Amino acid sequence: xxxxxxxxxxxxxxxxxxxxxxxxxxxxxxxxxxxxxxxxxxxxxxxxxxxxxxxxxxxxxxxxxxxxxxxxxxxxxxxxxxxxxxxxxxxxxxxxxxxxxxxxxxxxxxxx
Amino acid sequence: xxxxxxxxxxxxxxxxxxxxxxxxxxxxxxxxxxxxxxxxxxxxxxxxxxxxxxxxxxxxxxxxxxxxxxxxxxxxxxxxxxxxxxxxxxxxxxxxxxxxxxxxxxxxxxx
Numbered sequence: 451x452x453x454x455x456x457x458x459x460x461x462x463x464x465x466x467x468x469x470x471x472x473x474x475x476x477x478x479x480x481x482x483x484x485x486x487x488x489x490x491x492x493x494x495x496x497x498x499x500x501x502x503x504x505x506x507x508x509x510x511x512x513x514x515x516x517x518x519x520x521x522x523x524x525x526x527x528x529x530x531x532x533x534x535x536x537x538x539x540x541x542x543x544x545x546x547x548x549x550x551x552x553x554x555x556x557x558x559x560x561x562x
Numbered sequence: 563x564x565x566x567x568x569x570x571x572x573x574x575x576x577x578x579x580x581x582x583x584x585x586x587x588x589x590x591x592x593x594x595x596x597x598x599x600x601x602x603x604x605x606x607x608x609x610x611x612x613x614x615x616x617x618x619x620x621x622x623x624x625x626x627x628x629x630x631x632x633x634x635x636x637x638x639x640x641x642x643x644x645x646x647x648x649x650x651x652x653x654x655x656x657x658x659x660x661x662x663x664x665x666x667x668x669x670x671x672x673x
Binding site for chain 1: 649661663664
């Protein structure tokens, strides 16, 4: 089945450690996005990529890094520089025209 | 940037109708989306409006007025499973698919 897959669903990290969240899609979409969601807030854009080997900062990119080496994959690294990383992270992808963004099931990251 | 405002919470009874309003301020408007999100889950697409008017899809309808920067999502014949957060999101012409989200409206359906 076509879709977008995030893993893991739950992730625990010690303070000071980097952690990478996986996002894979087999929808042949060019564009991929990472959003962060905090309780009671809307989704905020971290990074986005419109094409392989190219990506742009979103509204809250500090403390995060991404790569886009393959069309299907857009991993997000939460670095130790991110001051408040505990949140729900959502990956999305969109095709040409982008009249709909497809979301993965999300990764809930908790810093312990 | 864009400002997207929607009410924080709405409560309605099963079988009733609820209208969730969304106002936005943006330049280069390129469409407005509504998503449904249950707690702890990913948002699921409900509707997309780019032209003025009403789009109907089963029990859900979405309306857009570009001149007023206003949209609403109408939920009819409410069911308990409709209890969720409803997210309004705007796409602009300079963002190629980026969506700017409102904070979401939590709809609580009571028996």
